[in-house]
Amino acid sequence: MGVDVWLDKNTAASASVRSDVEQHAASEDKPAPLLPEGLARLAKQVAVCQQCSLHESRTQTVFGIGNPDADWLVIGEAPGADEDRQGEPFVGRAGRLLNSMLLAMGLQREQVFIANILKCRPPDNRDPKPEEVLACESYLRQQIELIKPKIILAVGRIAAQNLLKLETPIGKMRGQRYQYPASELPVIVTYHPAYLLRSPREKRKVWEDLKFAMQTYKALV
Ligand code: URA
Numbered sequence: 672m673g674v675d676v677w678l679d680k681n682t683a684a685s686a687s688v689r690s691d692v693e694q695h696a697a698s699e700d701k702p703a704p705l706l707p708e709g710l711a712r713l714a715k716q717v718a719v720c721q722q723c724s725l726h727e728s729r730t731q732t733v734f735g736i737g738n739p740d741a742d743w744l745v746i747g748e749a750p751g752a753d754e755d756r757q758g759e760p761f762v763g764r765a766g767r768l769l770n771s772m773l774l775a776m777g778l779q780r781e782q783v784f785i786a787n788i789l790k791c792r793p794p795d796n797r798d799p800k801p802e803e804v805l806a807c808e809s810y811l812r813q814q815i816e817l818i819k820p821k822i823i824l825a826v827g828r829i830a831a832q833n834l835l836k837l838e839t840p841i842g843k844m845r846g847q848r849y850q851y852p853a854s855e856l857p858v859i860v861t862y863h864p865a866y867l868l869r870s871p872r873e874k875r876k877v878w879e880d881l882k883f884a885m886q887t888y889k890a891l892v
């Protein structure tokens with residue numbers, strides 16, 4: 672799975688983008704960027720959270736990472752095994768594909784902020800339970816209030832449905848501009864990169880979604 676498929680004919684050469692992606696993959700040893708006070712305080716609260724039973728099985732919480740002033744907030748489902756081990760969202764195979772998706776949009780991973788609906792790994796990567804989503808909800812809301820992104824990209828059904836409080840199938844959410852509840856913050860939905868790893872034929876649809884997200888963003892700034 673290369674990144675070429677994400678590239679518009681007019682964007683940067685795929686070779687240089689591929690090398691960027693490889694550098695991201697190799698950058699796991701980089702120190703985590705310092706967070707401003709509000710986010711740092713929230714991250715400390717999250718780190719000791721025991722609001723649901725997931726704290727019993729986690730290695731550590733996964734608060735989120737990226738630019739605290741980001742225009743783009745990417746929201747996924749929950750940490751997996753790699754993320755639970757490293758304390759950073761989207762660091763496994765799906766994370767590398769997410770990096771490629773961002774690069775295709777002209778965004779470096781460090782430019783955006785990446786977080787999840789859940790801050791702890793559900794055992795065996797099962798779907799989050801409603802009570803776990805509820806217990807974690809205020810953390811995500813506070814992250815959104817502190818970062819003040821201009822747009823949210825929700826990746827995957829679980830992220831989209833829980834963020835928007837909808838049960839609409841993800842296929843029907845694509846191509847729509849939603850709003851984060853009780854705000855005017857636009858939310859665009861696309862498939863989860865882990866799904867794309869299993870169903871690479873859907874990449875064209877995701878590229879359409881990413882272009883739609885970029886158009887939506889450009890109309891805002
Ligand atoms: N999948 C997600 O939704 N989030 C992660 O952080 C990793 C994999």
